[in-house]
Amino acid sequence: MANADGRLARGELRKTLLLDAAVTVVAEHGYAALTHRAAAAGAGVSVASVTYHFPSIGDLREAMFQHAGSRIGLAFRDVIQAASARADDVPAITGSFVAHLVAERRLETTAVLEMVIAAGHDPSLRPLVRFFNDRLAELLGPYIGSQSDALTVAAAIQGIILSRIAQSDPDVAPGLRDAVVDLVQRYRSTPTTGGVGA
Template sequence: MTTGYTDGRRARGQQRYQLVLDAALDLVSRDGLPALTTRALAAVAGVSLASITYHFPTRADLVYATCAEAVHRDIASTRAILDELRRDFDLRTATPAELADRWLQVSTAPARGMMSVFSLWLEVVRQPDLAPLVVQWNNDTRDLVAAALTEAGASQPISAAKVLCAALDGLRLPTVAFPDATPTRADRDDLALLFSWALGRS
C-alpha cells in the first residue's frame, strides 16, 4: 500500500537522482567524461558518496545514465530549435539564408553543453553498450530535421537531413574547445548553401 510518506520519499529520491544527473552533466561539460568519477560527482553535487552509489552502483552505470541524459536533452533542444523556426517562419517560403541565420543563433549557444554529447562518441569505444544511445541520438535528430524539411518541401528529406545534421554537428564542434565562440559569416553562408541544396531554392 502506498502512503503519503512513501510517495514523499520517492519524490525526494527522484529529486536527488535528478540533482546528481544535473551535476554529472555540469562536470562532463566542464572537464569531459574522464573526470566523471563517483567521488568527484559527490563533491560537485554536494551529496554523500553513498547517495551516488545508491543510484549508480558502478561507474559504467553512471556514465550510461549521464550520456542518456545528454542525448535526451540534445534531442529536446533540436526539437525546440525546429519549433522556434516554425514560429518565426513559414518553412515553405523561408529563404535558406533566413533559416541559416536563425538556426545558428539558437543552435550554437554556449548553454547547449556540447562536451557532454560529443564525449559520448569517444566513450563508445570503451563502453560498447553506449552504442544504442548514439544510434538513438542520430536517428531521432535526423527524423526531427527530416520532418521539418518535408514541411519545407524538400524532395529527399531523409538524405538531406543526414547531410545537414552532419554539417550542423561540425559547426557545433568548436564550441567544445571555445564555449564562447560565435558562428562566422562563412559558417552562415555555408549553412545557407546547404539549406538551398536541401530545399531546392535560393
C-alpha cells in the first residue's frame, strides 16, 4: 500500500498528517471543535485536502477516533506481550504503561477518552471502546484471575487517567503510576513467587 504505489503512499502520508492534527484539535479544544477547517489549519493544508480524504464531517470524526485508537492499540500490543511473560510484574508494567500514556501519548489518550464519552450516545463507537476495555483487561489477565474483576479494574484505571487529564497537572505523573500499581495489587488473585508483602 506504500512501496508498490507511490500515489497511495503520498495519500496515506497526508492522511496521517491530517489525522494527527485532528487528534490534536480534539485533545486541546474538545470534540466539538473538530471541523474540516480546524484540521486543515492544524496540518497547514487547504480545506479541500481534508474534504478530499474525508468528504463528510462524520468520516473525519470516525477516522480520527480510529487513528487515535490505532496509536494506542500499538502501544498496547507491546505491553501485553511483556505482561503475559511475567505475571508478577503486571502491576508495575501497567503502572508504567499508564504513566506513559498520560505523558507521551497524552493527545491520543485524551481523544480516546472523548470517544468513550461519545460512545454513550453513538452506538457505532462502542465496538472500539469495548476493544480497548478488552485489551486493558487482557493486560491485567495474567495477574487478575477473574475476567470480571479485570474489566472492573480496566474501567477503574480509565477513571484514574481521566481524573489526571481533567486536572491536567503535569506534576502528578509519579503519583498516578503509584496509584495504578497499588490498585492492581489490591486485585491480586494469582499467587506470587517472591515479594515480602505490602
